[in-house]
Amino acid sequence: MKEILRSINKIPGVRGTLLIGQDGLLIDSDIEDSQDSGTMAAVASSVNSTLSHAIARMNAGGKMTRFVMNGSAGSIVLLSAGDAIFLTLVRKDANMGMVLVELKDAAAKLADMMDK
Amino acid sequence: MGFFKNLLSGREISRLEELIATSPAPSLFIRLAQLYREKDEEDKANEITRKGAKLFPESDILNDACHDLDKVKNEADKQRIRSRIEQYPSPMLYAKLAELCLSDDLAEAERVCNSGCRSYPDYGGLWTVMARIAQMRGNLSEAYAHLEKATELDKYNYNALFMLAEVAVQTGRKDSAKQALEKILFFAPDDIKAKKWLDNFDAKAAEIESALAAKSPAAKQGADMVESGKQRTAMLNAKEMGLMPEDKKGSGVGTSLHVEIREIRRVEGVSGTILLDPNGLVIASDLPDGMNEELTGALITNIFRIADDHAKNLTLGEFEDGIIDTETGRIHIIRVAQMIMAVFAGTETKAGLLQRAIHTFAERVMDQAG
Structure with a gap:
């Protein structure tokens, strides 16, 4: 699992990755020390849960599979990885298309691992 | 007693719905709406009434019922907007x-x-x-x-x-x-x-x-x-008498926004757009049939607020926009001037093309807003 997270971190523009349980607790992370990964995990879980409920109520195309949130200082990508949430922090100048392609594969691998 | 009453009413509802599907009539819509109202399902009853009035525009009873509904909704909307004007x-x-x-x-x-x-x-x-x-x-x-x-x-x-x-x-x-x-x-x-x-x-x-x-x-x-x-x-x-255009609804105010919003549909795969004020009130919308404008507005605003509130905790700075992918679609949420806009599209929609259309729209709106 750590290997997958590390491989994602090698993509230019990626700042860190977290794997979070649906309860908001951190499963694993590979992120700069200065970041409070515990708080980020809890916040990401809360965002994910709000979004999932809203999507279900809106009847807007089944379950949520990915959320890309762009801010003035960078972006985050939330992906479903089985029962877990896979969060990636991305710098503003990153090639988002490339990052998303790599993340899709990584999320599928993580989902397999989570199922086992 | 309540159980049997519910059972009978459920059966009658199913029967009426089948009849409406095969041979609709104003009386069927009226009775069905009444049954839903008895079950305290006011929204469903209103929906049935409106559907009936749309299908049978010559029915006085359905039209009057619809007019009453519109009047109540109109008053509630007016009250809401008045209080928004006081605040913002x-x-x-x-x-x-x-x-x-x-x-x-x-x-x-x-x-x-x-x-x-x-x-x-x-x-x-x-x-x-x-x-x-x-x-x-x-x-x-x-x-x-x-x-x-x-x-x-x-x-x-x-x-x-x-x-x-x-x-x-x-x-x-x-x-x-x-x-x-x-x-x-x-x-x-x-x-x-x-x-x-x-x-x-x-x-x-x-x-x-x-x-x-x-x-x-x-x-x-x-x-x-x-x-x-x-x-x-x-x-x-x-x-x-032909002194007013036939379709008054949505004309005049914000019509340029309606026109601009419809422009976004030109992007292949886009199914609808909604423009909201920061409190979730609908300013303009071009949603597909079956999507409840008010509910969608409220939920989109909720998503926007959560993202906006937490962007800093997630070290993203100020929230700019978000793209939600679902199994069969995509929702793009963005701040436009002081409004919130959401665009609903299919997964086949080219993200870059959609983003360009949204930014063009945003620029035009900001130009208009000065």
Whole structure:
């Protein structure tokens, strides 16, 4: 699992990755020390849960599979990885298309691992 | 006892729904709505009533029921917008409130418009509503002046340009009418209505003039009835007499936004768009059938607020936009001026193309908002 997270971190523009349980607790992370990964995990879980409920109520195309949130200082990508949430922090100048392609594969691998 | 009652009512509902699917009739809709109301499912009952009225426009009972529903909703909307104006005044809220008042209180609509125009004299939407008020009162010269101002301030105001063309013909300014139609075709070259009108301009102009000549005494009567408090009847009369455009809903205020929003549909795969104020009130929408405008607005606002609140905790700085992918679609949420916009699209939609369309829209809206 750590290997997958590390491989994602090698993509230019990626700042860190977290794997979070649906309860908001951190499963694993590979992120700069200065970041409070515990708080980020809890916040990401809360965002994910709000979004999932809203999507279900809106009847807007089944379950949520990915959320890309762009801010003035960078972006985050939330992906479903089985029962877990896979969060990636991305710098503003990153090639988002490339990052998303790599993340899709990584999320599928993580989902397999989570199922086992 | 309650159990058996529920069971019987459930059976009757199923039977009525089957009957409506095969051979609909007004009485079936009325009974079905009644049963849902007895079950305290007010929303469903209202939905059935509206569906019935749409299917049977000649049914007085369904139409009256629908009118009552609209009236209650209208009052609630007015109250909500009034309190929003107190907290966060904006020209669009004034225009929306005035437009809601048009259907039952012309004097109040005028008062709201005047106070909006005093604070925001450069907002074209308010002048469009002023023109509609003047038109409903039969004061065509005043309507023309307001429409000129509205289209000068907001060159993309599609409905104001159509209204201007019509009022220009009614006041003998045929060249201005042609110019207004040409302006529409300049930014919407595929607009069939404007094309047809321009191709057969003389015939259409003659039609408008003769309709006005034949119906002007009745128009005055209609205006008098508005003043005397019989607003709804008067509006219906005026509509029947051809003095008001058939589709008043959504015209005038924010119509340029409606036009701009529809432009986004040109991107392949886009199924709908909604524009909201920061409190979740709908400003303009172009949602597909079956999507509840108010619920969607509330949920999108909720998502936006959560993302906005947590962007800093997630070290993203200020929240700019978000893209949610689902199993079969995509929702793009973005801040536009002081509004929230959400675009619903299929997974096949090219993300870059959609983003460009959204940014073009945002720029136009910001230009209009100054």
